[in-house]
Structures are given as C-alpha cells and as structure tokens.
Amino acid sequence: MRWLPVVLVVLVADWWLWHSGIINGAGAVALFLGAEACIALTALLVAWRTGRDILPLRLIRHELGAWADLARLLRGRRVVPEGSVALPAQRGWWHLPVMISVATAIEITAIELLLPWPTVRLVLLLLSIYSLLLLWGYVAAGVVHPHFLGDELVLRRGRTVVARIPLDDVQEVRSERTFEAGSHAIVDTQLILGGPEGTNVRINCSPTPALLPRWPWQPDRHVAVTRCALWLDAPESLR
Incomplete structure (x- = not known):
C-alpha cells in the first residue's frame, strides 16, 4: 500500500501527457508499463535490503536456488555440513525428468518442422530450453541437499x-x-x-x-x- 500514491501519480501524469497530445496511445502504454516495472523493481530491492519476506522475493529465491543447485549437480557437489554423513535418497527420481526431457526434444523438433514463423519458433525454443533446465534444477535439489x-x-x-x-x-x-x-x-x-x-x-x-x-x-x-x-x-x- 505504501507504493499506491506513487502508482497513482504515474497514472495521472501518464494520462495528462496523453491527453495533452505530447505522447500517443502506444507511447502512453509503454511509459506506464516502464514506470510500473521500475516501481516494482525498486519495491523488490527495498524489501530485499530490509529483510522483508514477501511473495515475489520468495519466488525469486526459489528459482535462483534451482539454478544454483543445477550448477552444484554439474560440479558434483553436495551441501552437507562438515563432519556429517550424507544420506542420499535419489534412486528412481531420474525417470520422470528424463521422460519429460525426451518429450520436450520431440516437441521442439515438431515446432521447428511445423511452424513457418522463425520468430515464434525461436521464442518457443528458448522457453522450452529454459523450462527444461529449470526442471533439472528442481530435481538437482534432491541430490545436492540430501x-x-x-x-x-x-x-x-x-x-x-x-x-x-x-x-x-x-x-x-x-x-x-x-x-x-x-x-x-x-x-x-x-x-x-x-x-x-x-x-x-x-x-x-x-x-x-x-x-x-x-x-x-x-x-x-x-x-x-x-x-x-x-x-x-x-x-x-x-x-
């Protein structure tokens, strides 16, 4: 709620610029979205620095943790305190991500063959690769954090x-x-x-x-x- 006055000021200023003819409709939308993105980023940074546990930060930390665990998996590292005995429980967990990876590879191939629009194909390819790596990051958490x-x-x-x-x-x-x-x-x-x-x-x-x-x-x-x-x-x- 503390950011509501700032959002309202941006909205009023954006409307005034559009109403005065200084910017067109597309410019007004772009300006509003850009300003809101800056406000959201500022709010996240403030929450991060003050230690507030808000939902967006929890989701960001969760995703960054998956990428960190994927890197640890590739390096063969486990996060276990020194002097402790690791108790792995990873047998059988590889089947599902392997099947999903194979299905994603087939899907990417089908998209490349069927869609005539290069830009759409590129976007879908990047999204598929990103989601696949993120999936393996979540699977890696069970291996590197036994x-x-x-x-x-x-x-x-x-x-x-x-x-x-x-x-x-x-x-x-x-x-x-x-x-x-x-x-x-x-x-x-x-x-x-x-x-x-x-x-x-x-x-x-x-x-x-x-x-x-x-x-x-x-x-x-x-x-x-x-x-x-x-x-x-x-x-x-x-x-």
Missing part, C-alpha cells in the same frame, strides 16, 4: 529442512519397506518422505516438529510427529 546425520538427524526435501531430530530423541531405527511413495506428507503423527519405490526406513522418536507440505510461496507451518518413514539409497548408513 538428508544428513551429524549432531542431529536432519531430514530434507531438496533445499527445505523438513525436520531436525536430536539423536537423544531417536528411540528406534529399523528397516521397514512400504509403498508410501509420497515425497512429503504427514499422516496423523507420521512424517513420510518417500521415493518412487516407497520407503525402506522407519524412525520412532520423541515428538519432533516437522514441516507441513507447502508450496514455495506459502509460510512455514509445523506439527509434532513421532514417526518418520523415508527412503534411503543406503539404509544401513543410518544404523
């Missing part, structure tokens, strides 16, 4: 920390195969972090806050869980 065991057991879903379980609160760890394939769910007091093949480890613990499933633009909410069912590529590393 669960890890250190002073506490930290369970993650990509870049997001879902739960931190102090080792003293862990009551039991056992192998238990289920077909709970949900990547992040909480049912009753059980946290499920499954993979395409289900879960293969169950952890019983004292009540521990766990992050509820959410979209990137939603605020964090936690509930207490006493069980965790998850998939680990090497479940014996947790024993």
Whole structure:
C-alpha cells in the first residue's frame, strides 16, 4: 500500500501527457508499463535490503536456488555440513525428468518442422530450453541437499529442512519397506518422505516438529510427529 500514491501519480501524469497530445496511445502504454516495472523493481530491492519476506522475493529465491543447485549437480557437489554423513535418497527420481526431457526434444523438433514463423519458433525454443533446465534444477535439489546425520538427524526435501531430530530423541531405527511413495506428507503423527519405490526406513522418536507440505510461496507451518518413514539409497548408513 505504501507504493499506491506513487502508482497513482504515474497514472495521472501518464494520462495528462496523453491527453495533452505530447505522447500517443502506444507511447502512453509503454511509459506506464516502464514506470510500473521500475516501481516494482525498486519495491523488490527495498524489501530485499530490509529483510522483508514477501511473495515475489520468495519466488525469486526459489528459482535462483534451482539454478544454483543445477550448477552444484554439474560440479558434483553436495551441501552437507562438515563432519556429517550424507544420506542420499535419489534412486528412481531420474525417470520422470528424463521422460519429460525426451518429450520436450520431440516437441521442439515438431515446432521447428511445423511452424513457418522463425520468430515464434525461436521464442518457443528458448522457453522450452529454459523450462527444461529449470526442471533439472528442481530435481538437482534432491541430490545436492540430501538428508544428513551429524549432531542431529536432519531430514530434507531438496533445499527445505523438513525436520531436525536430536539423536537423544531417536528411540528406534529399523528397516521397514512400504509403498508410501509420497515425497512429503504427514499422516496423523507420521512424517513420510518417500521415493518412487516407497520407503525402506522407519524412525520412532520423541515428538519432533516437522514441516507441513507447502508450496514455495506459502509460510512455514509445523506439527509434532513421532514417526518418520523415508527412503534411503543406503539404509544401513543410518544404523
């Protein structure tokens, strides 16, 4: 709301310039859109510098994080604290992005063959490549940000920390195969972090806050869980 007076001033000035004949209709639209883009950019920069957690910044951080994770994947890096043991859970996650990549390649080829307009073909090609790289960036998050065991057991879903379980609160760890394939769910007091093949480890613990499933633009909410069912590529590393 603090930017509303500025927007109104721009709108009135733009109307006056058009009404006076100083600029034509197309110029008025271009001036308004350019001024609004500058105002939006300024608002984002102010929010960034003051630490305000607003929706556009959360979305920007989420997308920039995907690009950073893609770069880490290509360099073979994992984000795990020094001295901690990584607990990868990536088996089976490659099938879907590979299929989407193949389908996108077929789509790009079809567009190149069927559309007669070079500019449209170029725009669609760039959009397809961008969305494909972004998809692999999101997939990369699960590889470069695995669960890890250190002073506490930290369970993650990509870049997001879902739960931190102090080792003293862990009551039991056992192998238990289920077909709970949900990547992040909480049912009753059980946290499920499954993979395409289900879960293969169950952890019983004292009540521990766990992050509820959410979209990137939603605020964090936690509930207490006493069980965790998850998939680990090497479940014996947790024993």
